[in-house]
Amino acid sequence: MSTDTTASVSTHILDTSAGRPAEGVAVRLSARAGREADWRELGGSATDADGRCKDLPAPPEGTTHVRLDFAVEAYFEETAKKQADAQQDAPANRDSGAAFFPEVAITFAVNPGEHYHVPLLLNPFGYSVYRGS
Template sequence: MSTSTAASPISSVSTHILDTSIGRPAEGVAVRLAARCGRDADWRALGGSATDADGRCKDLPALPEGTTHVRLDFAVEPYFENKFDNKKADAQQDAPANRDSGAGAFFPEVAITFAVAPGEHYHVPLLLNPFGYSVYRGS
């Protein structure tokens, strides 16, 4: 008779970003991943990545066993500053480069926190524009 218990299956996270102001993936956005084991536990930084040409982060670190909450931090301000610096002549009618917040993003960073269960995969897409964003659990 064995006295060992199987470890809980590990959860995983992936994400991608679509810039809805241009209808294209957002390339080069830095993404940081943090986790905690319990609602009152401290956040533990796990690492990060940046979105590729398809707007995807395919290499985020695995979540530690016992993770109950995850936070994705998206550094979107540098993305929009670079986009507007390089494309001022191509400003969109529905999302002009210069409006109330100046040349950057109204939201300089986006932090998304969500609960996880053991063994599940969580794909969390970010739909982004200079003046708003939305997220959902994808597949």
């Protein structure tokens, strides 16, 4: 929950290659107070069945920048394994199911008292983010 002196952050991930939420992706949140300050890891969570992280830690007072680190490689490996198991007689895909980007790190500026929802639109070969609501 946000107060007048802190920001709050939430995120969700949509796997655009599958057309559904990305479940089970580990997400870590770090913060710093000023662009020259060191990053401080605050903790993390994993996406639920709706692709949402509802319990990320609140950045401390004085935070000016936040970084979300998404560990997507394991998600794509698991997704590829499930697809292979479900389609064992289907022709082999042209790739191994490994993600081109094994990690996605998103850094953004924050202001006290504001909420920042940062959705990640993800596929094995690219991603995009935006400030949501």
